[in-house]
Amino acid sequence: MDQLFLSRVQFALTASFHFIYPPLSMGLGLLLVIIGVNYLRTRDPKWRQLSFFWVKVYGLVFAIGVATGIVQEFEFGTNWPEYSRFVGNIFGSLLAAEGVFAFFLEGGFLGLMLFGGNRLGPRMWLLAIFMVAFGAHFSALWILMANSWMQTPAGYTIQETPMGTQAFMSSFAATVFTPSFIPRLLHTWIASWLTGAALMLSVGAWFLLRVKQHAKLGKATICVALPVFFIFSIVQLTLSGAQHAENVTQFQPVKLAAMEGLWEDTTCAPMTLIGWVDETNQVTYGIKVPCLLSFLAHGDINATVQGLQSFPSENWPPVNLTFQSYHLMISLGVVMIGIGLLAGSFFLWRRRLWQSALVLWVLVLTVFLTEVATMVGWWTAEFGRQPWIVWELLRTVDAGSPVLLGYQVLLSNGMFIVLYVTLFALFIFLLNEKIQHGPDSLASMEERPVNALPDTFREIFRRQSRA
Amino acid sequence: MWLNVVWFALFVVIIIGYLIMDGFDLGVGILHPFLAKSDEERRVFLNSIGPVWDGNEVWLVLGGGALFAAFPLVYASLFSGLYIAMMLVLLVLILRTVAIEFRSKRPSPRWRSAWDWVFFAASLGIALLLGVAFGNILDGLPLRADGYIEVKLYDLLMPYAVLVGLTTIFMLATHGAIYLSMKADGALLARVKQWVPRLMIIFFVLNTLLVGMTVWLHEGVADRYFQQPWLVILPAAALVSVIVAWLMVRREQYFAAFLFSSAMIAGLLISAAVGLFPNLLVSTLNSSYNLTIFNAASQPNTLTVMLIMALIGIPFVLLYTAGVYYIFRGRVHIGPSSY
DSSP: OOHHHHHHHHHHHHHHHHTTHHHHHHHHHHHHHHHHHHHHHHOOHHHHHHHHHHHHHHHHHHHHHHHHHHHHHHHHHHHOHHHHHHHIIIIIHHHHHIIIIIIHHHHHHHHHHHHGGGTSOHHHHHHHHHHHHHHHHHHHHHHHHHHHHHHSOOSEEEEEETTEEEEEESOHHHHHSOTTHHHHHHHHHHHHHHHHHHHHHHHHHHHHHHOGGGHHHHHHHHHHHHHHHHHHHHHIIIIIIHHHHHHHHHHOHHHHHHHHTOOSOEETOOEEEEEEEETTTTEEEEEEETTHHHHHHHSOTTOEEOOGGGSOGGGOOOHHHHHHHHHHHHHHHHHHHHHHHHHHHHHHTTTGGGTOHHHHHHHHHHHHHHHHHHHHHHHHHHHHHTTEEETTTEEGGGSSOSSOOHHHHHHHHHHHHHHHHHHHHHHHHHHHHHHHHOOOOHHHHOSSOGGGSOOSHHHHHHOOOOO | OHHHHHHHHHHHHHHHHHHHHHHHHHHHHHHHHHHOOSHHHHHHHHHHHTTTHHHHHHHHHHHHHHHHHHOHHHHHHHHHHTHHHHHHHHHHHHHHHHHHHHGGGSOOHHHHHHHHHHHHHHHHHHHHHHHHHHHHHHHOBOBOTTSOBOOOGGGGOOHHHHHHHHHHHHHHHHHHHHHHHHHOOHHHHHHHHHHHHHHHHHHHHHHHHHHHHHHHHTOHHHHHHHHOGGGGHHHHHHHHHHHHHHHHHHTTOHHHHHHHHHHHHHHHHHHHHHHHTTEEEOBSSOGGGOEETTTTSOOHHHHHHHHHHHHHHHHHHHHHHHHHHHHTOSSOOOOTTOO
């Protein structure tokens, strides 16, 4: 088998599997900070109990995220050495910066987050949790920066060297703030908050439905997660998503054409809500809203949107894959807004939400929708960038390894599939067990009363001995 | 040009950081089936590294990133050339992470002993694979004119490289045992203290063999020491550190012992790096194909930006890492949130 094709499959597989976890780390991190703040403000023990519970879930998510993340960092070298040589000066620096600035923050404070509940007072524990959550967001910032450079490269010069063509950094600021960076970063952060909030909504609703003794904690969880989910599901589609689409229109027009399945240059271009792209006959079937695409892309219903036929066909992404990923993301985004509105109105309507089994069941299932939406969103970005690995500078087919053999990549693919399927099964099994077990009572978690724990830097670093 | 030398030094520092920090928790993993007898003792082992191992592993991630950024041609050649070996490294890294995280999640003894074995095998595997890879780097690889390496997996398992692998295992096991002397208590501490000299002796023998073999085979590494004999002070300092570490364990000065054990690791790695300098990858085909810190590096622009980032970032890392270790200082105590 063709090693390049297999390398692509392997990267898609490993990156997708990895991408299940970091959004959860960011989302849960943000919500854990909110829970910690609630405890400090009210001193209601239920918030502390929830901190202990969700920190454990976080540990599980984080462990798999780290383990699968290292794979990504090494794979550029193992499977894409021509790419690594080409971009090392720029892309490599951003990865290294992620390590020193962000990943160390997460890894360093994770221990305090997981085991700090009985060592630190609530303020200091919250500080540790904040540092981990901040590190997770910061980490995503560098990764998005690096990936955005692949989408819309800037601040470089191309030079021939004895070891092939290389991109050299001409301006650090320009490589960092490429045109697509900020819209993509915001879009990913918000997607992560939605994913984390959806997991909390699912678990909270499950407690109300099935683990009655935790109903009170289930309500508290939903009270934290629902506003975040409600607000950001709307912001994501109407503000962030729209901004992102405009950015793609401006800087990667052929990608937009593929996302929308638009073949010819069209004035008052329609937006397809759901459809199918027939790539051989170059037609897109489906339900279309007239002029909506022109409005979203250019803010003017009469504007002309460029179709695929305006670009040489060797620069087209896989049209139907890009189209379907994108449309699934949008549809799920709309469904999420619906769920937010539904649950929100039932909540405001004299707390009917707590009794409404149907709406609670919808919430239980929400986490799967957000995970899929986040995943296909990333796929849209990556499929849509093809056939380039670095937009208009290096093709994916030229980025592979001249020394790799088909059977080697077949072996490693097999290894990753077996390993990741097992890991995923174990993850779901352990997560499920934790959820069914529910939060432990504070009495069983706390070894010493909260007030006896050191809660300022001075107290932490001055004490001579520990009991 | 000085930037290239600085980045070589910085890269060596990061690898030393990895071997000292993650080295002890790998050592704990290697030792635990032999020293920890009961479930309680195994949990002491696991929780001695529990709050810190994740941060320690970041040194490896940083090493990968720094190599990619500062010497992208080496990153590309080495990782693609040692493909299957690298995939095995990834496999054991993943298995080790999940073994630590999953082990105490369920009370079943079968579940726990299965993950204990994974933890042991993966810790041993990481030490062995990284050691063998480093042995091959010292030994030279069939690096071609186009900068690529084509080599079969079994060609990597030459006696010299395997010896480096074994030495690495015992070096980290010794280091781990000394770390445990700060963390374990009672009968377990007594057992750990018994094991320290045994491990040290094995390490000493292997290391002597390794030095002998290096000189005998006239690997590129040894040549520098023939040219500039005063450099012998580096490996000598490493060996003295081993002895001092042992004396400190006997005097129950465990933290000092750990510092000397760390000095031993630093000394050995610097000794090897000095022998390699300025090469990063030595070609066994033709020395003009060698990848050096000059022909394989990024442009001065990138190296400068990276140096600024490292100088801002690393002091912070050291500061809060020290804080975390301070908070978790003292002997292990198993509580409700422990692994």
